[in-house]
Amino acid sequence: MDLYGQKSKSTPQKITIHLLEILLLMLSYWILFQSGGDWCQRYLHIQNATGNPVRRIIIFTFNMIIFLRLAYMMVFLLKRKIPWEESISVPLAFALYYIGFPLFVLPVSAPIDGLDYFGLALFLTGCLLNTASEIKRDRWKKLPGHEGKMYTAGLFKYSRHINYFGDILWVTAYAILTKNGYAATIPIFLFCFFAFYNAPKLDNYLEKKYGEDYETYAKKTKMLIPFIY
Structure with a gap:
């Protein structure tokens, strides 16, 4: 880190x-x-x-x-x-x-069916969560007086790693569109990687960097899945 x-x-x-x-x-x-x-x-x-x-x-x-x-x-x-x-x-x-x-x-x-249309919506949602959250954070950090400060607004108020959650959604959409049960192994692996390795490791880094501010943020905000986990 x-x-x-x-x-x-x-x-x-x-x-x-x-x-x-x-x-x-x-x-x-x-x-x-x-x-x-x-x-x-x-x-x-x-x-x-x-x-x-x-x-x-x-x-x-x-x-x-x-x-x-x-x-x-x-x-x-x-x-x-x-x-x-x-x-x-x-x-x-x-x-x-x-x-x-x-x-x-x-x-x-x-042929394409209702579940596939759900997958398309999931893909767009995941891309939006990931990219929009990153863009808004980048713009916020460029504002005068915000350099080096912690960003907890926008989509990040729903999840400390909302960008990772977006990744999980669009990868799950891929798996849905393949209509192949084995494809589910990829989003499952990605979830486990984020939930048990990457997100906790990044949490440790951010806690060291921002101290008590990050601890307070972490207590009221879920790590990965909004309102759930």
Whole structure:
């Protein structure tokens, strides 16, 4: 967590992350719409059901939206230093979404139904919670007199890590759209990672940085899921 106190543009690392993610997007497109589906069926024994492409189009659209959101946040909002190992680990983590969900959706050709529309709404909600909370916090911190102060307003008054909760929602939406039960393992893993590792670790850092102010905030605000947990 020492990285949160180190300011740096980390331009080479950010370029590396974006280039690797573009390669993952190209691989995702190959799997979903080109000969990659047949390759997966032949060598990975994953059925390639090509009857209805709408679900695949949605999954790839999700991929593009997440890529653009991450690019925006890294270029305009992320101020801390990015170590070189993170420039590799971040794309590897996002490969779960860019490649994992396309593999899960390959065998599925079912038409879009009501649950899928719920998934679309969940995706938009998750993206909004994550990005809007980060943008509002960034704007607040840029106001005169706010530098170095703790931000607890906006969406962060409902959850100390509302941005992480947003991530869980849009990843769950991916899983819903794949219509594949195995895809649920990814949002479950992400929830466990945030709930039992990343959020508590960040809490410890913020408590050391802001002291009693953060303790008071933590007592009245749920850690991850608004009003629940």
